[in-house]
Amino acid sequence: MRLDLILRVGAKLILPFILLFALYVQFHGDYGPGGGFQAGVISAGMVILFAIIFGVRAAKHVAPPRVVEMMVPGGVLIFAGTGVVSMLLGYNFLDYTGFAHEFLHAHEWGILIVEIGVLVTVCGTMIAMFYAFVERGRT
Amino acid sequence: MILAAAERAQTAEQAAGAAATVPKDPAMAAVTANAETFVMMILLTLLAAITLAIIRQRNMFGVVILASIYSFLMASVMLALDAVDVAMTEASVGAGISTVVLLTTLYLTGSVEYPRPRSVAIPLFVSLVVGAALVWGTIGLPDFGIADAPIHKHVAPTYIEYSKKHEMPPNMVTAVLADFRGFDTLGETTVVFTAGIGVLLLLQGGWRTSGNSRRDDEDNELDIDGGEA
Numbered sequence: 476m477r478l479d480l481i482l483r484v485g486a487k488l489i490l491p492f493i494l495l496f497a498l499y500v501q502f503h504g505d506y507g508p509g510g511g512f513q514a515g516v517i518s519a520g521m522v523i524l525f526a527i528i529f530g531v532r533a534a535k536h537v538a539p540p541r542v543v544e545m546m547v548p549g550g551v552l553i554f555a556g557t558g559v560v561s562m563l564l565g566y567n568f569l570d571y572t573g574f575a576h577e578f579l580h581a582h583e584w585g586i587l588i589v590e591i592g593v594l595v596t597v598c599g600t601m602i603a604m605f606y607a608f609v610e611r612g613r614t
Numbered sequence: 615m616i617l618a619a620a621e622r623a624q625t626a627e628q629a630a631g632a633a634a635t636v637p638k639d640p641a642m643a644a645v646t647a648n649a650e651t652f653v654m655m656i657l658l659t660l661l662a663a664i665t666l667a668i669i670r671q672r673n674m675f676g677v678v679i680l681a682s683i684y685s686f687l688m689a690s691v692m693l694a695l696d697a698v699d700v701a702m703t704e705a706s707v708g709a710g711i712s713t714v715v716l717l718t719t720l721y722l723t724g725s726v727e728y729p730r731p732r733s734v735a736i737p738l739f740v741s742l743v744v745g746a747a748l749v750w751g752t753i754g755l756p757d758f759g760i761a762d763a764p765i766h767k768h769v770a771p772t773y774i775e776y777s778k779k780h781e782m783p784p785n786m787v788t789a790v791l792a793d794f795r796g797f798d799t800l801g802e803t804t805v806v807f808t809a810g811i812g813v814l815l816l817l818q819g820g821w822r823t824s825g826n827s828r829r830d831d832e833d834n835e836l837d838i839d840g841g842e843a
Contacts, residue, residue: 500702505783508698510791516706523714544814551807554800569796579781586783586792589799593792596803600810601711607817608718 479528486528493521501594505583511593518594519601531609540606546599553592557585650694657691674725678716685709699787 497517500509526534557569564573571585572578661684668680685708692701756763773794774786782789791799 504785504788506785508785508787509702510699510788513699513702513706516703516711520706520710523711527714547807547810547814551800551803554803558796558800569800571793582780582782582789582793585796586788589792589796590788593799593803596807596810600806603810604813604817605711605714605718607814608715608722611722611817 482528486524490521490525493524494518497521501590502587504590505586511590512597514590515594515597516601519598519605522602523605526605526609531606535606538602540603543599543602543606546595547603548596550592550594550596550599553595554589557588557592561585654691654694657687657694661687661691672727672729674720674723674727675717678713678720681716682709682713685712 497514500507500517501511501514504510504514522534522538525537557571559568561570561573562568566573569585569589571582573581574584575581664680664684664687668677668684671677671680685704689701689705689709692698692704773790776782776794777786777789782793
């Protein structure tokens with residue numbers, strides 16, 4: 476961990492841009508390529524790159540395992556909860572028309588929330604899998 | 615898959631040979647000799663070369679890195695086919711996360727495959743039959759890039775018309791995935807969730823029972839992050 480100065484500095488430069496790109500992919504998914512799944516994988520990749528270079532212990536301060544494990548079912552709950560809310564508003568399951576007065580706005584909101592659900596689950600699953608593999612160690 | 619890739623590369627090379635000879639029909643020239651076709655030929659040839667390298671490689675570390683390169687090339691192929699969403703997924707999952715997970719698996723298992731002397735006949739036969747079946751299956755497919763293939767006639771026109779009528783988000787892929795077929799995507803998210811829970815149960819169930827036989831520095835780490843266990 477002493478001879479990898481270039482790697483560490485380079486990673487520090489790159490990491491925020493990876494996260495920014497993930498957020499761009501997430502929130503620009505309506506207009507450009509991408510969406511929740513891709514954004515989730517990219518942001519999980521950022522945490523994994525951080526863990527590879529700065530150590531798993533440092534990564535666990537950034538993304539605590541407890542939070543990561545809660546993200547795994549959390550995203551599915553957000554997604555399904557959106558459907559339940561739309562049902563409570565008097566529409567079909569996952570029909571977002573009731574979320575706003577205007578049709579287009581309502582559906583943009585619905586897609587946004589649902590994509591956040593996908594992001595949370597995918598990101599949590601990838602990071603949790605990585606932690607599980609790394610923690611196992613050689614017996 | 616390997617055979618199919620090799621087959622595709624072969625046909626690509628044949629097409630390259632055909633394009634190199636002066637074509638008689640100018641319309642044919644417009645179809646075959648553009649830059650995109652050239653790029654695709656190079657990519658598919660590289661894919662075949664990497665597949666052969668993976669077959670011959672006995673060092674698992676090399677195999678993982680080659681598989682990562684394969685995924686990156688596949689992502690480039692998707693990009694050339696204008697499927698940017700798929701390319702993004704392939705690059706991030708196939709080349710990124712899978713490589714990391716496979717490398718951590720190598721850390722657990724060891725990285726050299728011990729060659730065992732066994733007969734090649736049955737695997738070769740199975741590969742040839744499966745490859746032939748796949749190639750035979752592609753004969754029945756509609757022509758590449760054709761507009762009135764059955765898949766474009768089914769529900770896609772309804773989606774396009776509906777999203778035009780209501781001025782849905784311009785990226786129709788997002789609209790289809792998260793809105794028209796929201797139920798499907800909920801199912802896919804549940805699949806990711808289930809797979810993640812399964813992997814966590816398989817892997818973490820082990821280290822909690824065998825946590826005593828660890829070295830000291832790892833014991834420390836276990837104490838820090840295993841606090842909730």
